[in-house]
Amino acid sequence: MKSNPLLAWYRVLAYATGCALLLLCGFMVAKYGFDSGKDATLLMAQVHGYLYMAYFVVAFSLGMKLKWPLGKLVLVLIAGTVPLCSFFAERRVVRDAAPQQPAPEPVNA
Numbered sequence: 001m002k003s004n005p006l007l008a009w010y011r012v013l014a015y016a017t018g019c020a021l022l023l024l025c026g027f028m029v030a031k032y033g034f035d036s037g038k039d040a041t042l043l044m045a046q047v048h049g050y051l052y053m054a055y056f057v058v059a060f061s062l063g064m065k066l067k068w069p070l071g072k073l074v075l076v077l078i079a080g081t082v083p084l085c086s087f088f089a090e091r092r093v094v095r096d097a098a099p100q101q102p103a104p105e106p107v108n109a
Contacts, residue, residue, distance in 0.1 A: 006062050007097055011090055013055040014079075018086035020048040025083050055080045066097060 027041040056077055063073040079089035 004097070006058065006065060007094070009058045010055075010062050011094065013051065013058050014086045014090035014093075017048065017051045017055040017080045018084065018090075020044065020051050021080070021083050021086070024048045052080045055086070062093070062097075 024041070024044045024047075027037050027044045030037040031041040059076050059080070060073070063076060068076070076089050076093060079085040
């Protein structure tokens with residue numbers, strides 16, 4: 001089965017962005033709730049920012065390639081900014097993209 005490399009990149013970046021955002025939320029709780037981890041929070045914010053920029057570009061490219069409606073595209077792009085949403089969006093995008101993948105070629109044994 002021929003896979004879509006853009007979809008693979010989207011999946012990796014969706015998980016990475018989601019994990020980075022969850023870690024950032026934890027660091028923000030530590031910074032503002034317990035007055036510790038100021039430098040770690042800054043570093044995690046920057047990591048999430050770079051990951052989100054890559055996620056945005058890949059998700060936008062995938063949306064254009066799969067001809068998503070504008071509403072779906074916007075929701076998928078926003079999913080990288082709301083904790084846990086990128087995980088749910090990734091599952092839905094993969095499920096919706098599966099029928100658009102080429103059928104597997106039969107293997108002659």
